[in-house]
Amino acid sequence: MRKLAIVTLVLGLCGGAFYAVSAAEKAAEPAKEAAPKAPVECFESRKGASEITQRDIKPGWPNVKCSPKTGAALWYGDPYDGTVPMGKMPGLENIPEGHAVIKPRTEKLALMPMCGVSCHNGVGPAFNPPTLPKDKKPKPNPTMEAMVPDLANLQHGRGRIWCMDCHHTTKRNMLVDHFGDPVSFDQPQLLCGKCHGDKLRDWRDGIHGKRIGSFASTGKKRWFTCTECHNPHNVQDGARNRGFAQLQPEASPQLPRGMKDASHEKLHPIPH
Amino acid sequence: MLSVSALMGSAALMTMSDDAKASTEWAEHFQKNYRLMTDEEKAEARTRLERRYSSEYGKKVAVDTTGPQPGVLMGYALNVRKCIGCRRCVHACVEENNQSRGTRPGEKIEWIQVLRMERGEFSKDKMNHGYPEGLGIQVGGNAYTPAGQVLEGQYHYNPEAVPEKDATYMPIACMQCEKPPCVKVCPVRTTYREADGPVVIDYNWCIGCKMCMNACPYWARRFNLTKPVLPKEEMNPVTHYLGNRPRMRGVVEKCHWCLQRTRHDRYPACVEVCPVGARKFGNLLDPESEVSKILERKNVFRLKAELNTFPKFFYFYD
Structure with missing residues (x-):
């Protein structure tokens, strides 16, 4: 009888303890959920060109998934999120x-x-009487260079082109085509194709650059324009010299069981 | 007779049970090879799996069984000069295709491998002496000199930033061969070429003998040594029966060109995330598609073309 009483007591105590623990866990859970969630932002092609903020299109289906290591976009839930029609583009008449x-x-x-x-507004002593630049060798402009450091020693065209070859003379929020007509910043391909015609042809056919969405040749696609991947002010850069802007790579694959590192991959059979 | 009726009885009992997993497993044991299933059987298998995955992952999971679309032969092209080795395609593939992503050995599966290849050197003074020796790929000199011998390739490179100046990168995944060696060796014929191109696997019929892994010259196939580790919140609920539905332990898996996307006219996940646009996908039967244009206009090669596997994955350069 006494034994039974002890057993019951022990069981009761255990039960009590268990209840207390589970209650504590329940209390802890909402606190974890309530922690503020910072908005996740990731870059698409290169850093600083086009950032997207992650949000849910429908429950459990984000517009984009971001890499926790590098902050790069890793997966598109909706390829057409935040897009607008491209506008007229010669050579793409077959696309509906x-x-x-x-x-x-x-x-x-x-x-x-x-x-x-603010600055190029046609108001001020430099614009009265209205004048256009006399030659294509601009005086260094500290204000402009402070805002866009790449301009200090512009290497695009290896120093053989200047600002007004791409930017419109009087409409500074526009680019310029061969006829001197303004081109929207949304359609840089109309400007870049002036010189890089082979690249424009490949881009039009989907060989150069990137398109996402439907893969059928007449399907709906989001096209990446020139400046989403290339920085026109910084085409040749230091050690990289040329090519795509350098990025941090994603994590390397898992090492085989028992292998400490991958130094075997770096052994040259013959030193040279 | 008694035993048969007992079996039938227990079968009925199991199918009636509320536990989605148990009833599905029982029915799966009696399921045919996917290619031999009638449309009704496919629909049944689909409902079964949807029920099972939805209860297992706690969300509405769709298992698609869309077949090959007429007039489509899928093709892939990759610009080796453009690839910067950032491995974004590798991780996009994992996000899309429900691979195992654990941390213990054998629990982390990636279908795409990115090889870092050292650039060779072509020096005049080494042109006329020496004999080929050692391992590695000779990219310079002549047949008798080791000049310009480089490493075989690195999978585990991890620099601060890519592309490195002295390296080129070569991503490798399933080549979706027209004459696939893996299909030839499969003893149970569970892996086969679909009519629109990709080589697929019916995971339920796979016995895990790994013959296909030995036969594949492109190291494209992966084996689920352990029970796949796939957290509920990371699971992609849009799946295809022959594509990215969650796999079980002891089956082989590989790239299938994102069937769940491409059967519905959407680019594969790796194509969509490549930051340099090196990856191209399209319909080989459509002369206006980007892959057809590449074949028409660019310098194209197939990896290990001498093996006569006829991949539909083409490497090209400008």
């Missing part, structure tokens, strides 16, 4: 209306809203 979309570049360029308003 609205099947070629882009992400507007204008809203990604921080200086854009100010260009034509």
